[in-house]
Amino acid sequence: MNQKITIRNKVIGTGYAPYIIAEMACAHDGDLEKAKRLIEAAVSAGADAVQLQFFVPDETVTPAHQVYDIIKRIAFSAEQWRSIFNHARNSGIHVFVCAYDVPSVELAIECGADAIKLNSADLSNPDVLKAVASSGRPFTLGTGASTLDEIANGITLASEFGAKEIILMHG
Numbered sequence: 001m002n003q004k005i006t007i008r009n010k011v012i013g014t015g016y017a018p019y020i021i022a023e024m025a026c027a028h029d030g031d032l033e034k035a036k037r038l039i040e041a042a043v044s045a046g047a048d049a050v051q052l053q054f055f056v057p058d059e060t061v062t063p064a065h066q067v068y069d070i071i072k073r074i075a076f077s078a079e080q081w082r083s084i085f086n087h088a089r090n091s092g093i094h095v096f097v098c099a100y101d102v103p104s105v106e107l108a109i110e111c112g113a114d115a116i117k118l119n120s121a122d123l124s125n126p127d128v129l130k131a132v133a134s135s136g137r138p139f140t141l142g143t144g145a146s147t148l149d150e151i152a153n154g155i156t157l158a159s160e161f162g163a164k165e166i167i168l169m170h171g
Helices: 032-044 068-074 078-090 102-111 120-124 126-133 148-160
Strands: 004-007 010-013 021-023 049-054 094-099 115-118 139-142 166-169
Touching: 021 032, 032 049, 032 078, 049 078, 049 102, 078 094, 078 102, 094 102, 102 126, 115 126, 120 126, 120 139, 120 148, 126 148, 139 148, 148 166
Parallel strands: 021 049, 049 094, 094 115, 115 139, 139 166
Antiparallel strands: 004 010
């Protein structure tokens, strides 16, 4: 694995300036214009990147789950995500995508995400891990609540599918 990673024009690693990612999460509340304003706020604040959260409700949560209706209400369509992504790109900020399912990984790749974020739950989701690893993009891999064996297995699987730039994130 690399000790430093370049995301577009910025090097990340020991001895380099911090790389600041503005996490939008679901703060947009399903409002397209609010999402664009959040991107503008990240740019104004001087963040290096904004992190969008792509998910397909029916791929992520079963309809019987207590949060399904909320997730469904705030979800953007692929077309809306493309619009939000393009707004970010036109604003000059790097774009990370936190992807929760394979269709969302595919959309992130199609849009040209600079990097992808996976949550620690995806250490045990080989389909999502393979999709991201084979994309050739740098990605962050959450490790919270994971065992060392789970982390090692996730890194091994990602490496087998071509990943060379993995940033481990622990929270």
